[in-house]
Amino acid sequence: MGLILEAIATSKTELMGPFDYLASECNLIRHDLDKIRGRLTMADDHISEVENASHSQGSQLSELRDMGPLMDHQKWQTCLHSGWLHLLDEDVHNIHSGCFVSSDIGSWSSSLSDVPRPPQDDVSRKNAALRSIMVSLETSALWETFNSLGTEMIVTKAGRRMFPLFQIRIWGMDPTSEYSLVLDFLPVGDKRYRYAFHSSSWLVSGTADPAPPGRLHFHPDSPAKGSHWMRQTVSFDRLKLTNNVQDMRGHIILNSMHRYQPRLHILLSDRLQGGEARAEQNFVSFVFPETQFTAVTAYQNHRITQLKIASNPFAKGFRDVEGDEWLLSHIPAPVKMQARDSPKSWHNAESHHSFCSEAHHMQPTAQ
Template identity: 60%
Template sequence: MVRSLCDTNPCMTHTTCEVSLPCCADGGSLSSVKAPQVSGVRVQLEMHALWQQFDQLGTEMIVTKAGRRMFPTFQVQISGMDPTAEYVLLMDFISVDNTRYRYAFHSSSWLVAGRADVVAPSRMHFHPDSPAHGAQWMKQTVSFDTLKLTNNLLDDNGHMILNSMHRYQPRFHVVYVDPAPSSSHLNAHRNFCSFSFPETRFMAVTAYQNHRITQLKIACNPYAKGFRTTDPQDR
């Protein structure tokens, strides 16, 4: 399932209108708001089945001071772009709620521990290939494998700053690069489309809390092979 977020603010940080279509038009008045270069964009989440496996257990993502990459990696297939137009692709993360959590090991569940901590500085992660023509973005899977998560509020490496024990929703943004400088600012609200996949929500942690998440990450993450057991009985 994908939910499109048609943000009316050029900075993509405030009021959003949510529709049940994987694009920025709902067939009504919104379709006339978005530029034609983005109004038909469709985005499909890669490794959807794996994301669902993690989501059913309650996905956790490690955040460290130095920064840690996500697994599963956020990857998408894009269609509906103008092949000759240029686009910038980027991601950000928003809090799911205003709550801080703690993990109860006796019940293997997350419990509310109080109000959320002070919101970390908001950042955007630009795909390193941006900007590029629509034809390039659509010909292959777009992967954000260089994106890293950190809990260091003073991070100067461009990593995404998150609070541990808080839930987050990744958001994916497609921005059309308007070739007319004079109108690019005025039309900023028309030139982008944002996508959200509920199954990619996760809890930011400094160490995995749910042992089933640990097992699934070790089993599926090719970079975790050093942690796998060689005992046939364990397999």
């Protein structure tokens, strides 16, 4: 019996040798795998860092591209118009302090359609190169039609172009002097509004929300000589409206369900010494009351939806074949012709995409 047990013990010892060897090899392989796994993790982290850096740079380039006209002459603005910008800062301060444009500014005679209008300032103390300037609003008949219904403009987080576009013609500039064109938006009244569908009208729903940061939109051609501005229609087709208070792309920030009045400023480039002290003499402002609008995230008045579809050249696919008799009767004849013979500047992929994406906002919803 003892011999048998001894033989079994000897054979077990002989078998443990190969098992120990295999276990040792497995441990080495496991160690190598851990090293490989660690290196893969480090490579993965490095790839993620590269991707994040690439994405960040792409976002920055996109933001710079979207800011466009604001970035192109930011230094020029600061150097030449610091005094004028200070005056506008006072306007913004007044807006935040509760000083608003009167809500009855919207009345305007339709007989003045497309007629050049003088500035709202007293020009007697302005620079001689500004005193004779007059401006007319292009497609004012269309603006007045929208205004009669209560114009609505879509605001989105990414930014939305205005329709109708803010387009003007200018007369009376000095052809050799340099001017810049700027738009800002003033709150109308100190109220917030809501749309009552049962009565198809806008009602006051409370006091206005705190005003977002005031911004200016410089026309991308600024500064340019008077001869350039007077040569053709000037269109602010790059301007976008947003409700994102943290917007970094230079869009105009507005509160939804609040009313606004666009205001045009024409700045004279004063490169002489002491230009800052003469800032108040070197600009004039124009207000077109029919361009007043309510900022919304979705159209509230179905008549506004129909009119936008009928008057926008990119809305052909949304139009009813039979049409709406009321709508057709309210579209000014020049606008119908313009929709048919739209400017070449309208025929671009970006404008078409802008309208198609706006189709998502066509249905009125409660705010």
